[in-house]
Amino acid sequence: MKSHTKHLTFKVSERMDFINITSQVEEELRHSGIKEGLCLVNAMHITASVFINDDEPGLHRDYKRWLEELAPFDPSPDRYHHNRTGEDNADAHHKRQIMGREVVVAVTRGKLDFGPWEQIFYGEFDGRRQKRVMVKIIGE
Amino acid sequence: MKSHTKHLTFKVSERMDFINITSQVEEELRHSGIKEGLCLVNAMHITASVFINDDEPGLHRDYKRWLEELAPFDPSPDRYHHNRTGEDNADAHHKRQIMGREVVVAVTRGKLDFGPWEQIFYGEFDGRRQKRVMVKIIGE
């Protein structure tokens, strides 16, 4: 069994945004030399997500509005107890649960074995600082 | 390390419905000959889910109503920007994020290592056309 490990680094200039990281994951897969196996991609921070969906700006706008409705940004200590710790990012911890921490992708014949529209995104909910994404590939 | 790859195909006659695919995944596990490892099952389309929960029709009815409340079907371009592209399925992209893209199941002594009520479902949110589900099993 082979394995390959890479921490990607991102600094998103907005508080909330989605970055297509598919080509960076594909590059790590090429470096790994792995032909058959599994590829884990996860946010290493708990106010961010990795998810698979469509690379369509209108949909991303919809997601942002929807997440804001489900878990509004509110730095006050009234809505979120978490913000009594001096943090202002309780909403981001909630948004991340909706969008998920990680994806696991099949590797077949040296490629990410994707359906027609699957793309991997880094979802940032508390940006403007450096954050990391794990890529771990195991197989043969 | 062994690996086994299979794309299952489904055409769901309703727009939204849940199909128990546990026995099809178990069949692939038997074909694989793998005794210890991990089994990834994921939707290959971004308006569908694979999830694990109860095979109880009342619960599935509850899920459908709840998902419709959280992300209502609305083909107009007003609620969802995504539907300005000519699509009418923005709601399905949202529902899929709640229910998830994939499950990873432990394989132990040649079986899916499940708790008492765990069953694998394909969740369709934009049906009436052919879609695929990935089964990838790695191990020994």
Next chain:
Amino acid sequence: MKSHTKHLTFKVSERMDFINITSQVEEELRHSGIKEGLCLVNAMHITASVFINDDEPGLHRDYKRWLEELAPFDPSPDRYHHNRTGEDNADAHHKRQIMGREVVVAVTRGKLDFGPWEQIFYGEFDGRRQKRVMVKIIGE
């Protein structure tokens, strides 16, 4: 390829609560002797979750209130069809979908390869009885 399998058992005294199980998973990783691979941790029951987030009591309080808003406990047969089966835990099946069933964690140099604040939680939504969590580690 090596593999290691362990079912952890929990009995949570509240109906809904979150238990930090990171050290128990780390102990299984030490027992496995695996240095590079993947570690799956999943709830074996369908009214419970395993998720990764912050070990901060205020945030956990926020999650509980939020989940109660998204899917309120209501044992009556009116709100949830599932509760017409004699069960009272339909809300728990919904809460588990928001918080997720499982996490997959990279294993690097014999450690869970975590970001600075990642901690693994068992999320119980229908407690006061014995339940199990799967830890499955594969690698070398």
